[in-house]
Amino acid sequence: MRSDDLAPVLDPKLLAKALSGKLLINGDLVPALSGKTFPVVNPATGEQIADAALGEAADVAKAAEAAQAAQKLWAARPARERGKLVAACGQILQEHQEELGRLVALETGKALRTESRVEASVLADVFTFFGGLAPELKGESVPFNPDMLTVTIHEPLGVVGAIIPWNVPMMLMALKIAPALVAGNTVIVKSAEEAPLAVLRACQLMASVLPKGTLNILSGFGPDCGAPLVQHPAVRKVTFTGSVETGKIVARAAADKLIPVTLELGGKSPMIVCADADLDRAVAGAIAGVRFTRQGQSCTAASRIYVHADLHDAFIAKLTAKVNEMKMGDPLDEATDIGTIISKDQFDKVQNYVAIGEAEGGTALRCAQMPKEAALAKGFFAQPVVFTGLPATSRVLREEIFGPVTCIQPWTDFDAVIAAANDSDYGLAATIWTKDLKTALDASRRLEAGLVQVNQNLVVQPNISYGGIKQSGLGKEASLESMLEHFTHKKTVILNMT
Numbered sequence: 001m002r003s004d005d006l007a008p009v010l011d012p013k014l015l016a017k018a019l020s021g022k023l024l025i026n027g028d029l030v031p032a033l034s035g036k037t038f039p040v041v042n043p044a045t046g047e048q049i050a051d052a053a054l055g056e057a058a059d060v061a062k063a064a065e066a067a068q069a070a071q072k073l074w075a076a077r078p079a080r081e082r083g084k085l086v087a088a089c090g091q092i093l094q095e096h097q098e099e100l101g102r103l104v105a106l107e108t109g110k111a112l113r114t115e116s117r118v119e120a121s122v123l124a125d126v127f128t129f130f131g132g133l134a135p136e137l138k139g140e141s142v143p144f145n146p147d148m149l150t151v152t153i154h155e156p157l158g159v160v161g162a163i164i165p166w167n168v169p170m171m172l173m174a175l176k177i178a179p180a181l182v183a184g185n186t187v188i189v190k191s192a193e194e195a196p197l198a199v200l201r202a203c204q205l206m207a208s209v210l211p212k213g214t215l216n217i218l219s220g221f222g223p224d225c226g227a228p229l230v231q232h233p234a235v236r237k238v239t240f241t242g243s244v245e246t247g248k249i250v251a252r253a254a255a256d257k258l259i260p261v262t263l264e265l266g267g268k269s270p271m272i273v274c275a276d277a278d279l280d281r282a283v284a285g286a287i288a289g290v291r292f293t294r295q296g297q298s299c300t301a302a303s304r305i306y307v308h309a310d311l312h313d314a315f316i317a318k319l320t321a322k323v324n325e326m327k328m329g330d331p332l333d334e335a336t337d338i339g340t341i342i343s344k345d346q347f348d349k350v351q352n353y354v355a356i357g358e359a360e361g362g363t364a365l366r367c368a369q370m371p372k373e374a375a376l377a378k379g380f381f382a383q384p385v386v387f388t389g390l391p392a393t394s395r396v397l398r399e400e401i402f403g404p405v406t407c408i409q410p411w412t413d414f415d416a417v418i419a420a421a422n423d424s425d426y427g428l429a430a431t432i433w434t435k436d437l438k439t440a441l442d443a444s445r446r447l448e449a450g451l452v453q454v455n456q457n458l459v460v461q462p463n464i465s466y467g468g469i470k471q472s473g474l475g476k477e478a479s480l481e482s483m484l485e486h487f488t489h490k491k492t493v494i495l496n497m498t
């Protein structure tokens with residue numbers, strides 16, 4: 001029998017209030033030890049919707065004690081039993097997907113129909129996928145000496161610290177905690193200060209099917225909550241998604257303790273459209289790839305689009321016409337395609353880059369209409385911008401903006417466009433659009449990215465290894481490889497039978 005507080009709550013404002021001032025430690029919703037809180041704001045209106053508990057070092061220590069105490073018992077369970085409980089987490093999240101979609105729309109400003117509901121709906125798939133991988137936690141036998149049996153065993157690392165951002169908070173959390181738990185670790189999540197509520201609710205739901213202390217969640221600020229989490233002696237692994245700058249801080253702190261880190265960082269993903277590409281399909285791919293519906297707040301956003309000169313003008317005309325058809329507005333309104341930017345800081349950062357691009361000589365084509373409703377006047381709505389005519393040295397072409405801004409550059413020479421695509425600090429994802437198999441294969445080999453897609457720009461699914469090279473990060477997520485290599489260590493055992 002489930003208690004009342006696990007019944008779905010479809011009014012996100014009510015749920016936000018109910019979750020106010022709480023951390024989840026050892027299976028219980030508790031206030032921060034200091035009793036302090038910080039405001040959570042609806043980015044579509046500027047109104048405060050909740051007070052999140054301000055987790056600090058003392059709360060990290062309390063969560064670490066709970067996670068450490070739970071870990072040995074959790075790891076001692078048969079792997080398939082852990083897998084079944086992780087799959088059960090997926091089941092309860094699925095039963096609450098509408099409420100979770102609404103809550104994440106309220107706190108992040110992502111449109112419910114095009115983004116937030118979609119995010120909530122993929123969670124069950126991630127937990128079911130990893131739950132089913134439990135039997136794959138198997139080692140190898142090694143041909144070493146006929147008198148000795150030499151085998152490898154995958155063992156959990158212990159307590160995992162998972163630090164997540166605000167753009168797809170529930171999904172990025174799921175990609176970390178599902179494989180970590182199946183592998184026999186316990187987890188402490190640190191949520192992003194802008195989006196602490198939906199992940200807290202998701203953890204509360206999962207805690208109802210998991211043993212106490214296996215999953216804990218803290219809200220708070222990076223330096224006061226995230227940093228002590230990385231530094232805590234009980235934490236034996238950190239998995240992080242966010243900016244390159246913070247990723248490096250986390251990696252340095254982890255290096256001091258000599259613990260492994262997985263880093264999923266930023267991107268400046270190129271999209272190359274060849275002269276023989278299907279124009280309509282490429283334009284649809286650009287709309288999905290730039291992630292206009294999420295205000296471009298995606299690490300894989302197609303933020304550099306290189307279009308063959310033969311198609312350049314037609315591509316721009318079709319792309320801007322399509323984006324102009326999109327409706328910006330209240331994220332919870334079913335008619336809305338594009339919601340808001342997450343925060344004032346992020347909004348200002350985007351506007352600053354638009355100004356830089358114009359000062360550099362680019363033409364900013366502003367698309368879609370700003371919402372007219374008075375209630376949304378203080379929201380962080382930003383018009384999508386398609387830049388043309390930027391110089392190759394432009395900062396807008398080189399730096400991650402994490403906003404609804406893309407740049408279109410014409411090209412004629414294939415080697416030169418591959419070189420331009422690779423001329424980036426990042427290496428997360430890339431796409432190429434062509435009907436020619438040889439061109440597609442050639443580009444797939446030469447593009448410096450963790451993921452290359454040909455004639456499509458799909459969001460990655462479980463079972464497809466996901467992760468970047470260069471400044472885009474270290475390691476992979478979403479696959480069997482991510483569970484075995486990032487959440488276990490391989491112990492070698494030699495049994496001398498003589």
Ligand SMILES: NC(=O)C1=CN([C@@H]2O[C@H](COP(=O)(O)OP(=O)(O)OC[C@H]3O[C@@H](n4cnc5c(N)ncnc54)[C@H](OP(=O)(O)O)[C@@H]3O)[C@@H](O)[C@H]2O)C=CC1
Nearest residue numbers: 164165191192193221222226227242243246265266299402
């Ligand atoms: N790859 C991706 O998916 C994402 C990339 N970004 C990029 O990062 C930029 C800034 O966004 P922002 O949210 O500030 O990203 P950050 O990298 O600062 O934040 C990501 C997470 O790290 C936490 N954090 C911050 N400082 C520390 C620290 N010293 N030790 C441990 N954890 C810490 C944050 O906490 P807190 O929220 O309190 O700061 C948050 O939970 C964006 O403009 C975008 O370019 C952002 C989000 C996702």
Ligand SMILES: CCCCCC/C=C/C(=O)O
Nearest residue numbers: 298299300460461462478
């Ligand atoms: C189910 C795997 C999905 C991994 C993709 C992560 C996307 C991040 C983003 O859009 O920023």
